[in-house]
Amino acid sequence: EPEVTQTPSHQVTQMGQEVILRCVPISNHLYFYWYRQILGQKVEFLVSFYNNEISEKSEIFDDQFSVERPDGSNFTLKIRSTKLEDSAMYFCASLYGQGVGYTFGSGTRLTVV
């Protein structure tokens, strides 16, 4: 069964450093998303991406965050200057189209120290 692949599974970074979280969505999917889950809290929407541009973003997704799909397969989330409160599990998801469930990756656990 096709999977959404996320790397790395764990990343520890120092406050103020830039991190890039990588995702390989399912190859024929058209819509891409990032969500995050702070430990013990609910899963929160960050951003959606379609046709090579952001289609929607949440209040969390401020200027420190950016996404891109550089080569038609990878989908990345960049945090320019990490803060302690960015520590969370980050999930990538992709979707083929209407009426089909989203497929989530297994997540990247980001720890900012």
Place this chain on the structure above:
Amino acid sequence: AQSVTQLGSHVSVSEGALVLLRCNYSSSVPPYLFWYVQYPNQGLQLLLKYTTGATLVKGINGFEAEFKKSETSFHLTKPSAHMSDAAEYFCAVSLSGGYNKLIFGAGTRLAVHP
């Protein structure tokens, strides 16, 4: 605006007992509704979804859910719990159209004891 409320952050059942996890939603337009399961240190796995049509939806691992528009509910049930069902369960809603963001509930941790 859409929202999801999951009643009970922790539910504990005996093996073989009925599982009932409650989810109520708020949406100004017909929603799509989902249940996801998260096992420890793993990602989110789709259990089942409601988009249109039959209001009783069957999913994987013997779970099912019924969309009740009048009650704005989408409760998840399983007739007989198994130890392997212990996990966190998330109800989620999106605007119909199928590609809109998911709004998640806070989750319900299900414990199954012998």
